[in-house]
Amino acid sequence: MTDGADMESDLRQRVREAHRAREPLRIAGGASKDFYGRAVEGAPLDISAHRGVLRYDPAELVLSARAGTRIDEIETLLGEHRQMLGFEPPRFSGGATIGGALSAGLAGPRRPYAGAVRDFVLGVKILSGKGEVMRFGGEVIKNVAGFDLARLMTGALGTLGVLLEVSLRVIPRPQAERTLLLEQPNAAEAVACFNRLAARPLPLSAAAWHDGAARIRLSASEAGVAHAAAAIGGETDNSAGENFWRQLRDHELPFFTERRKLWRLALPPAAELPACAARAPQWIDWGGAQRWLAGDLDRDALCAAAAERGGHVTCFRHFDPRGEVFQPLAPAARALHLRLKRAFDPAGILNPGRLYAGV
């Protein structure tokens, strides 16, 4: 489909050797998300040369690509057929690969309305920690044969397998999109408004708030967007448009580029902001379900408050990568993580410790 190169046998050989030697590997794609997760000590295993779209049939809504294929390349191809990736994966510094997008499991502003990364995963081909090539899932929309190990790879940060190929469900590009700008000085009011709107049959595709301004994106037919815009009110944000959502997705807005601690607080969308974070500068995305906080905060207090609300905290950027950066797991869940790690990677060589110490 697109130019590429098949590096599978080289990669398999490399993992087999590492397994035999019990030599840790640090899996790398486009290096766009090196900051994310914990530090890994290991020899680099570069998958970025294993690239190319393998199959894409727009009428099937399915695309399969080698893991090292750049997201930009995939989006360009999809765009030619007026389709796209529903989870709007962030690129950050630009070289992001589809394998990295799945491994990190990070999604853009469309996520609460279109779905999470794993919701679009249909199948994967992986190398286990023993260097075995395995396929799970497939290229069909509905498939319940065997455990869903394809979705389990999503967000696992390469700790369970080296992604070789991924098959994704894609979605049609909406005919029309419009961003509405509503003045709203109060963050809690903005969140309440986003949730009221989400309970109505409106074609929302993003809802974010920062510094007195709420922005709502609508995606539908021309007539549908006009109808929804009239129902919601506010003014059309002509200056921002798609560029704004791209900058929010890739953390290019000034709030995100300052060199200070950046926290990701994931909460049920209507949850109240914990009191311990009340004074922190914040960006609200995902209609309230993803809140970015900046600066020095009490991690333990924030984690406890998030857990109480059914959410969790990630130390996203500018933290010590040798410490824990993800919300601590309950003892039973932690023990299960360790057992699953061993089930896929008995020698502990794949991105060891990227997710949690020992995983």
Place this chain on the structure above:
Amino acid sequence: MNHPHHISRGALARRFRKFLPRESVIDRPDSLRAYECDGLSAYREAPLLVALPETPEQVRRALRLCGELGVPVVSRGAGTGLSGGALPHPRGVVLSVAKMNAVLEIDAANRTARVQPGVRNLAVSEAARDLNLFYAPDPSSQIACTIGGNIAENAGGVHCLKYGLTVHNVVAAKVATIDGGLLALGGAPDAPGLDLLALLIGSEGMLGVVVEATLKLLPRPESERVLLGAFDSVERAADAVAAIIAAGIIPAGIEMMDNPAILAAEDFIQAGYPRDAAAILLCEVDGIEADVAAQTAAVEKIFAQHGATETRIARDERERALFWSGRKGALPAVGRISPDYYCIDGSIPRRQIGRVLAGISRLAGEAGLRIANVFHAGDGNLHPLILYDAGTPGELEKTEALGAKILELCIAAGGTITGEHGVGVEKIGGMCTQFSDAELAQFHAVREAFDPSRLLNPGKAIPTLARCAEHNAMHVHRGQLRFPELERM
């Protein structure tokens, strides 16, 4: 599986009655009969006993006890599954969650429903109706089937192309493990660490027992419209489906029926389907009124461009229900023209539909059996219904052999042996064809991370490598594929 000792029915019942009310432990052989099978009634087995816990704590105690005694556990919702996933183990306990049937909370602000596992699928949407919200997955058994069973099977339904499967609509779950522990999986919008919730969904009761689930509720669409298109070939109908999707329209549902299915439905339901059509499509579009109007016009045009011999648009709610009635009643209708039928659940890339249906027709001819096809056309999930008579000696075996061949055809077409019904006990042989030894070994390793003694639903979903060696040897040595009475693990 070998366990050091086998406990007697009476002794086990006494242990269960220490923490469950007398009537919640069923051990009389005549009462156990009701639990002998699920929706796949060709397979039957009486369990040692049935336990009906009423609280998560009782589920945990039941699992801990079975874990200590080495007694297999088969969890069960409403028993409507079609793959024998809830078939009892002869030395095991059936753990029915039927009594845990409370909707615990409807959270209007976050648009979620917190429910117990025995809640019926349709009851969730009913509980959210006042808020104009609904729970999207709608398997055809939704009046009876439970959320616990839906999670175990990753149940689908007519609307999954647009609204997703169970895995897309569950926010979180609390799961009891075989050691009596409790895991809280998932969360809104996501959870730290590995995505264990996604792993749980569709795991066929082999990793744990769901004791509570939080489900996503969606706003009811403002408007819905259904079109019926008749075609003189299955290929033309399939091309029309591809054209709809290529035009950027994701219908809420798009279903195909072939001529034998149309005739069966018409004979008993009189939905007004054209009896001479080779295939009909039922296409439902929903959303805001402006989009629905535009999409209805677009679908009508695409039907015409692909040679539809007739297109009807339901004028009102009554007619919409009538259009759907024939499709929804297709299985019972087929049940009335044949003493028995066997529902296959293969899933294929949609572009293969013409080739696969031709192959199915050829295989059916060779086997001397009739087939009616209903098809979730939007997502490639095919349900051939093989008509047979279990009263005729050898016909069930012939039917199962035909089913297995159809599934091999689906795999060869780039598809899978099960789109939404699960592997259960029924398609365990097909797993050997679809997966390599390394992949099957990986499934077992994952299972053992949750359940090291392999007591949860043993013999289902994931075949042992020894069993596959036997299965695959049969394939090589016999022209005619058959499933003899293999022992279940």
